Amino acid sequence: MLAVVTVVSEPHADAGHPEQPARVTAIQAALAHSSLHERLTALRPVPATLEQVTRVHTPDYVAALGRAVHGPPRIIEPAPTYITPESFDCALLAAGGAIQAVETALAPTAREGELSGAFALVRPPGHHAMPEGAMGFCLFNNVAIAARHAQALGAGKVMIADIDLHHGNGTQAAFEEDPSVLFLSTHQNSLYPFASGPEDAMGLGAGVGCTLNIPLPPGSGDGAYERICEEIIVPAADRFGPDLLLVSAGFDAHWRDPLGELQLSARGYGRIVQTLRAIAMRHCGGKIALVLEGGYDLQALPACVLASLGALLGDEDLPDPIGPARSSEPDVRPLLQRVRLRHGL
Numbered sequence: 001m002l003a004v005v006t007v008v009s010e011p012h013a014d015a016g017h018p019e020q021p022a023r024v025t026a027i028q029a030a031l032a033h034s035s036l037h038e039r040l041t042a043l044r045p046v047p048a049t050l051e052q053v054t055r056v057h058t059p060d061y062v063a064a065l066g067r068a069v070h071g072p073p074r075i076i077e078p079a080p081t082y083i084t085p086e087s088f089d090c091a092l093l094a095a096g097g098a099i100q101a102v103e104t105a106l107a108p109t110a111r112e113g114e115l116s117g118a119f120a121l122v123r124p125p126g127h128h129a130m131p132e133g134a135m136g137f138c139l140f141n142n143v144a145i146a147a148r149h150a151q152a153l154g155a156g157k158v159m160i161a162d163i164d165l166h167h168g169n170g171t172q173a174a175f176e177e178d179p180s181v182l183f184l185s186t187h188q189n190s191l192y193p194f195a196s197g198p199e200d201a202m203g204l205g206a207g208v209g210c211t212l213n214i215p216l217p218p219g220s221g222d223g224a225y226e227r228i229c230e231e232i233i234v235p236a237a238d239r240f241g242p243d244l245l246l247v248s249a250g251f252d253a254h255w256r257d258p259l260g261e262l263q264l265s266a267r268g269y270g271r272i273v274q275t276l277r278a279i280a281m282r283h284c285g286g287k288i289a290l291v292l293e294g295g296y297d298l299q300a301l302p303a304c305v306l307a308s309l310g311a312l313l314g315d316e317d318l319p320d321p322i323g324p325a326r327s328s329e330p331d332v333r334p335l336l337q338r339v340r341l342r343h344g345l
């Protein structure tokens with residue numbers, strides 16, 4: 001079964017900001033007009049508890065954010081993260097949506113050989129949020145909270161594949177010393193948060209080897225990601241052998257997105273999700289949960305989500321009403337070769 005949990009967070013909004021409620025309502029509208037929705041189960045979101053959130057975030061940060069939102073709507077440091085009086089509750093609901101996605105994926109009702117998946121279509125996004133503070137549009141780290149919740153429910157090894165345009169620095173920070181979580185991130189190099197996510201950041205202490213960064217040159221697109229899936233993601237997953245696969249599903253690496261210069265298409269995203277689905281079927285008994293991160297073009301974002309849902313449902317033929325990028329791609333073979341060598345793949 002494939003479930004969807006949707007959190008629009010209407011009152012968490014700042015006029016003119018790219019991270020806006022229309023991102024999720026555009027996905028809802030596209031789903032309503034697609035036959036895909038007949039094949040999905042809708043879940044009602046439940047807010048995360050403070051106990052669940054503080055498995056990742058420091059109690060001091062959570063308490064400070066709870067106090068800070070009571071002032072006027074404003075940008076907080078580090079910019080460009082905004083808060084409104086409702087932001088704390090919206091962030092709890094987004095984290096709760098990610099938790100529900102994981103609970104659905106782990107539900108014992110799943111039948112042998114079938115996908116047990118969910119997609120948390122939630123905002124605000126999470127992967128920049130650090131254990132001790134907000135960052136980059138993110139208040140709570142939804143995917144990290146979901147990973148810790150899964151482990152509290154008995155999942156041993158969790159793999160997090162972060163396919164957002166940006167490096168998931170908050171997620172890396174949450175798990176970099178932890179060998180039970182493999183964090184793998186593809187992202188445009190030298191983009192926000194700038195010095196974050198170089199190929200030589202491989203984890204710390206007992207977690208060395210369990211952080212795997214693939215910083216891509218501008219222009220990288222479907223061809224580069226096909227190689228990455230085949231040459232890095234699949235062998236890294238086969239070696240790690242996760243019990244659960246989580247995906248930080250950011251769609252701002254689409255060629256139309258205004259925030260970056262990667263060139264994935266909606267179908268290219270769908271192909272990545274086909275690879276991730278196959279990993280989940282092979283290693284995790286079909287248990288996979290996707291959590292929405294970025295994606296700021298209101299045409300590309302729904303197209304990417306629909307292609308990803310089709311891929312999760314096992315469709316071979318993935319819709320792409322927008323089509324591929326028209327520019328050529330840089331050669332990423334030397335980069336992938338270095339990453340493979342560094343990680344012994």
Ligand SMILES: [Zn+2]
Nearest residue numbers: 164166252294
């Ligand atoms: Zn992003």
